[in-house]
Amino acid sequence: MDRSKISTPTLRCFVETGPDHLCILPSEVDMSSPLMYGTPSSRVEGTPRSGVGGTPARQRPDLGSIRKAPQVDLHSEPPSADGAVASEQALGQKLVIWGTDVNVGTCKEKFQRFLQRFIDPTSNEDENAGLDLNEPLYMQKLEEISVVGEPVLNVNCSHVQSFDADLYRQLISYPQEVIPTFDMAVNELFFERFPDSILEHQIQVRPYNALKTRNMRSLNPEDIDQMITISGMVIRTSQLIPEMQEAFFQCQVCAFSTCVEVDRGRIAEPAVCRNCNTTHSLALIHNRSAFSDKQMIKVQESPDDMPAGQTPHTTIVYAHNDLVDKVQPGDRINITGIYRAVPMRENPRQSNVKSVYKTHIDVIHFRKTDEKRLHGLDEDSDQKLFTEERVQILKELASKPDVYDRLSSALAPSIYEHEDIKKGILLQLFGGTRKDFSQTGRGNFRAEVNILLCGDPGTSKSQLLQYVFNLVPRGQYTSGKGSSAVGLTAYVMKDPETKQLVLQTGALVLSDNGICCIDEFDKMSDSTRSVLHEVMEQQTLSIAKAGIICQLNARTSVLAAANPVESQWNPKKTTIENIQLPHTLLSRFDLIFLMLDPQDEAYDRRLAHHLVALYYQSEEQIEEEFLDMAVLKDYIAYARTYINPRLNEEASQALIEAYVDMRKIGSGRGMVSAYPRQLESLIRLAEAHAKVRFSDKVETIDVEEAKRLHREALKQSATDPRTGFVDISIITTGMSATARKRKEEVAQALKKMIQSKGKTPAMKYQQLFDDLRGQSEAAITKDMFEEALRALADEDYLTVTGKTVRLL
Amino acid sequence: MRMWFVCRFCCPAAQSNSNPEWEAKVLEYFKGQLREKESHSWVPSLNDVPLHYLKPNSLVKFRCLVQDMFDPEFYMGVYETVDPSTKANVLRCGKYKDVTECGVDLNSRNTVTAERQTFYCVPIPGESPWAKEISFLSAARVVPSTSYVPSRQKRSYEEDDDDMDTQPQKQREPHTGGMGETPQIQPHGNGDSKRQETEAPSSQTTAPSDCSSHLDLNFPLPGERGPACLVKVYEGLDSFKLNDTLEIYGILSVNPVLTVLGEEKDPSLLLLNPTESMETPEEQRAHDPPASLVPRLHMLYARPLQHNNPLLPSAPTEDQSAFVSSFLVEMASVRAELLAYLTHVLLGDGLAAEYLLLHLISNVYTRRDVLPLGKFTLNLSGCPLNSYTERLYQIVQQLVPCSYRLSMSLHTMNSMRLVPKKDYVANRLVSGALQLARNTSLFLDETQLEQGQLDSSGVRNITALGNLISWQKVDYDFSYHQMEFPCNINVLVTSEGRSLLPSDCQVPLQPQVTPPNMEEYLTTIHMAQFTSQINKFRVYLSLARTLDYSISDEVTKAVEDDFVDMRKDDPQSVTAEDLHRMLVVARLLSLSLGQTTLSRDGWMRAKHIDMLRRSRTEQQKSLNGNEP
Secondary structure: OOHHHHHOHHHHHHHOOHHHHHHHOHHHHHHHOOOOOOOHHHHOOOOOOOOHHHOOOOOOHHHOOOOOOOEEOOOOOOOOHHHHHHOOOHHHHOOEEOOOOOOHHHHHHHHHHHHHHOOOOOOOOHHHOOOOOOOOHHHHHHHHHHHHOOOEEEEEHHHHHHHOHHHHHHHHHOHHHHHHHHHHHHHHHHHHHOOOOOOOOOOEEEEEOOOOOOOHHHOOHHHOOOEEEEEEEEEEEEEEEEEEEEEEEEEOOOOOEEEEEOEOOEOOOOOEOOOOOOEOOEEEOHHHOEEEEEEEEEEEOOHHHOOOOOOOOEEEEEEEHHHOOOOOOOOEEEEEEEEEEEEOOOOOOOOOOEOEEEEEEEEEEEEEOOHHHHHOOOOHHHOOOOOHHHHHHHHHHHHOOOHHHHHHHHOOOOOOOOHHHHHHHHHHHHOOOOEEEHHHOOEEEOOOOOEEEEEOOOOOHHHHHHHHHHHOOOOEEEEOOOOOHHHHOEEEEEOOOOOOEEEEEOHHHHOOOOEEEEEOHHHOOHHHHHHHHHHHHHOEEEEEEOOEEEEEEOOOEEEEEEOOOOOOOOOOOOHHHHHOOOHHHHOOOOEEEEEOOOOOHHHHHHHHHHHHHHHHOOHHHHHHHOOOHHHHHHHHHHHHHHOOOEEOHHHHHHHHHHHHHHHHHHHOOOOOOOOHHHHHHHHHHHHHHHHHOOOOEEOHHHHHHHHHHHHHHHHHHOEOOOOOOEOOHHHHOOOOHHHHHHHHHHHHHHHHHHHHOOOOOEEEHHHHHHHHHHHOOOOOOHHHHHHHHHHHHHOOOEEEEOOEEEEO | OHHHHHHHHHOOHHHHOOOOOHHHHHHHHHHHHHHOOOHHHHOOEOOOOOHHHOOOOOEEEEEEEEEEEEEEEEEEEEEEEEOOOOOOEEEEEOOOOOEOOOOEOOOOOOOEEEEEEEEEEEEOOOEOHHHHHHHHHHHHHOOOOOOOOHHHHHHHHHHHHHHHHHOOOOOOOOOOOOOOOOHHHHHHHHHHHHHHHHHHHHHHOOOHHHOOOOOOOOOOOOOOOOOOEEEEEOOOHHHOOOOOEEEEEEEEEOOOHHHHHHHOOOHHHHHHOHHHOOOOHHHHHHHOOOOOOOOEEEEEEEEEOOOOOOOOOOOOOHHHHHHHHHHHHHHHHHHHHHHHHHHHHOOOOHHHHHHHHHHHOOOOOEEEOOEEEOOOOEEEEOOOOOOHHHHHHHHHHHHOOEEEEEEOOHHHHHHOOOOOEEEOOOOEEEOOOOOOOOOOEEEEEHHHOOOOOOOHHHHHHHHHHHHHHHHOEEEEEOOOOEEEEEOOOEEEEEOOOOOOOOOOEEEEOOOOOOOOOHHHHHHHHHHHOOHHHHHHHHHHHHHHHHOOOEOOHHHHHHHHHHHHHHHHHOOOOOOHHHHHHHHHHHHHHHHHOOOOEOOHHHHHHHHHHHHHHHHHHHHHHHHHHHOO
């Protein structure tokens, strides 16, 4: 044993025992005292043998290098050699670490019992994937460590709590003392089981998910030196800071060397050489001193945790050793660590100092909350914790028969009527069930519902969009006029500091798992709109820019609003003609609603009443009438997270029937009235409706409502103004079947006319037009005439050059 | 009384040993004292008195806007010191102080750690010179015991003046003075308003940091002056919000140690203890500026300000209700005078004057989910060019306590920062021109806009203005995400044609007179008003907006019927949006007359003027249509 070990200040209680005791009982001291464990000098290589002793311990600067707390007897006798040694035997129960109520032996035993026995059959964490849930969880993890060789054991604090509440309390209150004890317990257990494994260093326990604190804002002085878990977003990371752990001094006279440990951030330079007794002869040798890695990370509280009208708080976090560079700015993370407050350094030249402490967190464990999002797994990363009571309230609400109507009327209460539109948006907020067919090569099925609102200006479309944007946590709001393709998708930027290329994501990617609200959809440039094609069906975004080629997830629902091209909606025209959007894009919307001014007296009266009430009702009255926005938010979040409805037999039948019916309608008139896309829409809507009911099964009533809503939307948007029939081809091909038929007729009439004229190789354009007009009983516009010409040209019957028409 | 305050704060620790409730008692005591009549005016104000005239550790007040909220900090609430000579331990109190006494025992078990938060506060942005003036004078009347006597105040301002003169002043105009200052306060009021006018245009284009040489005090508006202050808040942290306007009473701390601590760095200490190097120099500059420039203020008590009009009693006491009821009697007559005045100003256009008046008393009184109610953005189109809008702004500025004119030239739109942005390096919120106090009049001068290319920041700025007008909110840029801050700003847009920004109501100006010399005309109108008259207008405008308002069921019914009738005739002509606007107009019209309920007459009147306005816009449209 190295002498320096004994003289470390952290081992005050052993100092008096003298080296002899230690030499006699080396293993005992090594194994039993947490104070011993992990102190820097214990890194000095012991005799090589397998087991705990053979594997070098690694310091844990995350727990703080200052551990000057000795063990004391409960009777607060001055620690004596007997006491310390006896602590391992008879008096074991009485001894606690100074300033705490932690008894090392008991604590260790408890933790070992926890590791050996804890079983969590209901675990669904992704870390535990592939483990047998009915076997002791952590023993399997130890086995994993022996195979993989990564000496880190992550321990979920809630597991500890359910196993032994007292142990959990100790862990939270005295992490600095308890975690080394845990380390020791694990290592003993591990090397007992796998005596031959070789690890880089001893296993370190990393607890996470301490339930005590979740919010940065709720940190207060009582949390100092306790273990906490907070969530936040990384905003800045520093360069790597080498932090000296042990200074190496060498005597300039006799070359005697000595090591001095850092104590509370300072090195006490030895004034006298112990070997030759020269004063001030020792010099620091930098490259033989020991350093550990350290990184400063700034974390800002996530926007969801903040009260309105205040600015976000930031906290400084220190990462040590292998946790350095684990996170990047922009990551959303959960941090478990020890909260520290350090007094501002006293400056010897100043008599008085600032009375402020610097606070930071020494991180023990990082957990990225958005990591899974990148892997494209499920969305439970957004998991919001709901209290029991809250869940109860939500379930109660869900059990009400009229929950669907209640929720839809709670949506944007300031906007009057438009019940079906609100219902549509409500279903959009819930979304369908995500299905993965990538095994069979079909990829993901879209679960998101897309909605387009068109209508007269001033029918509060924007207001509805704003409301939705404010309601959902991951909502984005853009205006077609102001956004470019780049702003919607993503762009590559060079970081001015690091020269690193960074991918900056735009609105669509940012609203992954949320809703992207796009106002003034019609004002959007074609190139911008084209990126939506991929997003709205494949739910991904492909980027190939500046050497970065990637595909990002953009599983976003699109809620768009478009104004008619003419200032007013023209009821004589079809939807496509009114808003002039490509039908390829339109067919990707599940529901297209018209928001029109209905112009009837009863409606006007209700509207007036609603508006006047809006202005003059008191807050209380409003609240009585409608559901609280916060409840609605939670309701949606809960349903999105926990409810995954599946079709039952009846519902499938009902869907098939509905689809067949839809196709039948058209076939009588020789046109297609439904496409598989419509069937998919129906399924999504039915699933969403089942989610509204908190039901795990999609039943017939869900299908009925989906059908009704879908039909309602079609009736509004896909009615052929010429015939009054609903015609899906308006949306899918941009032209109603009757219009197509008509076009054909005109072309045929023109052809006939030309043929009747006999063999004239060339004709005047204007004359031909006049002739056709004279011949036909229906009015023929110039557009129609031109279209007919084009159709004939396509048939290679004629060609148009300038003002002449030639036959071929 | 002042000396007593000082005393008390030198030795509060004496009490701290025995009685832990002393803190609450101290607060109670001060609140009690300040509640007494006029006593708050004895406290010198940081807004008026230059810092070097104020005693450190004395009680001062500060009228300000919370510009940024820093992270909470832990400090030694109670600590123990060891006297090196006698070895005696003494318990001391760290509350309301920045610096500890010498010889702190860091290992003492008696140390109590407490939490406080720092707010970065700036004087209310865009506060009109007259408001500053009057609050200064009223304070000066009753400050017998300050070392700072008002007669010396002029001197200090002159010093400042000289300083300012060394800066390049581009647009010194001959007519800047004389807008409504009475002779008695003219001397330096003049100078003040001059500064405002001359400086604003020149510094708008440059970064705010140019205003105060090396240290950027982060004022929302360019060309602002006045002390910024780091306010340490001990109680009720959750009750304060960003952009709140407060009157803070607290203990001034300008200990030079605060500055030295930041600058004097021992390199060896840095190496061993990176804890101290974790702050970037930028951050240090932002969070620990020299105390001589940015004093610290330890808050005892803060009063949220409903308005910053010094002519009105500020606290909602019996005092105020008496004031209100006495003024209500005059309301109608003042309104008539003000209307006549505005009509003159708007070149004889009575309708536009009416709308301007309604606009000036508008106020977002509540929000229904995302919809702000009560906002009334006015677009005054058809404004004559050549500095008319500038004059108009000066007149508005004379009437409202807070205002700002944003000249929407292409250059400003492209270069100016309107939306506050979080600077993560310095860890602070860099202010922008849209970080304004409630009820500030924002005067957007679109006549300055020329044809040309808006770059991306210009587009962002225009979008921000649009959001402000439509939703009364500003999305602050936190670089990884945006955060929405609701606001309550009266936006007035002056333009030639219809404004490119949205507005609640557009009024084309129809001048009845065409004075040959516009400047002379307006100056004459302005000079014709007595200060007492102008003061009445000021009180009127601030007061009308604070009145409560309701509508009876009977009138509700009538309004509904009316709406249905109107739609019957021509559904296209009246939409839901029109009803929205008419309801707001009716509300403002009633309030402007001092009526707190809507009467049928009020509704008819609102309908009538809205009809007039609409016919005028139609007319304008057809006129434009006829043009080639």
